[in-house]
Structures are given as structure tokens and as C-alpha cells.
Amino acid sequence: MTRPAMTNDDYLAAFRTRRECCRALLELSREQMALIETDDYAALIDLLQMKQRLVDELVGPSDAPWKSWKTDRNALSPSTQAMGDALLEETEQLLQTLLAEEHLGTETLTTRRDASERELALLHSSQQIDSAYRPAPSVGSRLGLDIDL
Secondary structure, rough: OOOOOOOHHHHHHHHHHHHHHHHHHHHHHHHHHHHHHHHHHHHHHHHHHHHHHHHHHHHHHHHHHHHHHHHHHHHOOOHHHHHHHHHHOOOOOOOOHHHHHHHHHHHHHHHHHHHHHHHHHHHHHHHHHHHOOOOOOOOOOOOOOOOOO
């Protein structure tokens, strides 16, 4: 049997960190929806920066433990195997929930963007119609001047 790349405790610590990172992302995703609903885009940008840092941590280095887990799993203690599987399953569920919330946020932002585009187009159209029907000033007229000569 080959020796695992990491110890039992190292695997579990890495999986717990990953799970907590997913929980934090999910919480930020929920805060993001609240910011979208209140049109607080300045705070939304700050929140997105925090989320990016967590995503960078979540992706981790190329030698991340979940990549070697499948090959090392059978060489670890049965309790580590069970706990590791449970942590990975919980993390996967958190990620699925996170993806669903992110999808909802994207749909909400897209709907708001499209509504804004329609309103701007309507406003532009209204301005063009108003300009077309506004009488042009005649040459030599005294528009708006109330001067005694």
C-alpha cells in the first residue's frame, strides 16, 4: 500500500476549511441578493471582492487535498474515510445551494438590466417625439423676451 500524501488530520482539516469557505460564500451570496434588491451597487462591489478572495481560497493550489483524496482514501483510517466523505458530501451540498443562489442572483440582475434598457429606450423615444412636435421658433420672434421698446 502506498503512503498517503497527507495525514488523517491534515485531510480532515483541509476538508473542514473548504466546507467553511463554502458556508461563507453561501452567506455572502445571500447578502448579495439583499444588496441587489436594494440597488446598493457600491456595497455589492465590495461584497463581490470578498467573494472573489474566498473563491481563490476555495480553488486552492494545484496539489489540493481533494485531488489526492481518491487515491489516498483507502490508505487512511476508517474513521478518517467516513469523516472525510461526510465533509465532502456536506461541502458538495453547500456548493449546489450556492450555485442555485448565484443563478437566481444572475437572473435578477439580468431582469433589472433589461428593464433599465427598456426604460431608457422609452425615454429616448419620448424625447424624440417631443422634439418632433415642438414648434420651431420663427425667425425674428421674441421668444420669452418681455422687453419694452
